[in-house]
Amino acid sequence: MSPLPFKRLLIKISGEALTGAGSYGIDGAKLGEIAIDLAEVSESGARLAVVIGGGNIYRGLAGSSNGIDRVKGDFMGMLATVMNGVALQDALLRHGRSASLYSGLRVPEVCRTFSRDEAKADMDRGWIAVLAGGTGSPFFTTDTTAALRAAELDCDAILKATQVDGIYSEDPKLNPKAKRYDRLTFSDILAQDLKVMDAAAIAIARDNAIPIVVFSLHQKGAIGKLLRGEAPCSVVGNGSAA
Numbered sequence: 001m002s003p004l005p006f007k008r009l010l011i012k013i014s015g016e017a018l019t020g021a022g023s024y025g026i027d028g029a030k031l032g033e034i035a036i037d038l039a040e041v042s043e044s045g046a047r048l049a050v051v052i053g054g055g056n057i058y059r060g061l062a063g064s065s066n067g068i069d070r071v072k073g074d075f076m077g078m079l080a081t082v083m084n085g086v087a088l089q090d091a092l093l094r095h096g097r098s099a100s101l102y103s104g105l106r107v108p109e110v111c112r113t114f115s116r117d118e119a120k121a122d123m124d125r126g127w128i129a130v131l132a133g134g135t136g137s138p139f140f141t142t143d144t145t146a147a148l149r150a151a152e153l154d155c156d157a158i159l160k161a162t163q164v165d166g167i168y169s170e171d172p173k174l175n176p177k178a179k180r181y182d183r184l185t186f187s188d189i190l191a192q193d194l195k196v197m198d199a200a201a202i203a204i205a206r207d208n209a210i211p212i213v214v215f216s217l218h219q220k221g222a223i224g225k226l227l228r229g230e231a232p233c234s235v236v237g238n239g240s241a242a
Contacts, residue, residue, distance in 0.1 A: 165232045
């Protein structure tokens with residue numbers, strides 16, 4: 001494994017990553033661990049934006065399956081990401097790293113509404129831009145938000161934190177013989193229907209030539225280790241697969 005050459009990064013972290021060993025809510029120890037990792041990467045000179053999910057609190061699709069209107073459920077899910085964004089920004093500040101919080105959904109009493117120019121300026125001066133509230137519109141996932149924001153903020157890669165150390169042909173927890181891929185093209189992802197990110201996110205990343213790096217967040221200091229070439233990952237790009 002070689003160090004990754006990327007310096008301007010959009011990191012997608014799921015809400016579930018904040019639960020630690022639990023199944024709901026925010027685990028303070030895990031939140032602090034992620035904040036320290038992000039702060040150390042930022043201090044090394046990388047420019048960071050973080051899109052945070054809300055699945056540890058609420059998922060819009062889960063709500064619609066329980067009889068809640070899909071649009072209203074999606075707005076509830078966006079609000080969950082704002083709650084996580086407030087917690088992550090607070091953790092970063094407590095660990096000595098300047099961080100701003102933006103939401104695609106207007107919640108002016110809590111944080112600023114997303115502005116591409118303001119968030120980009122924050123990144124340029126070394127602040128971590130925490131991006132919550134999804135796109136601000138229903139029917140879009142936080143994966144799509146991540147790809148969209150990466151394009152808007154001129155990021156040179158999307159780091160997708162997951163539960164496993166890369167992309168597999170099947171869920172390796174269910175099938176230990178699942179094939180692991182080191183490199184894939186965007187076309188491979190779509191053709192094989194690999195569940196990396198949704199199709200809209202893949203299309204945005206492909207059309208803007210932004211590689212997607214899939215890695216596991218389980219290890220302490222995982223993001224820093226990934227960038228230094230000390231952790232396995234799978235890379236999706238426009239080049240040939242390997």
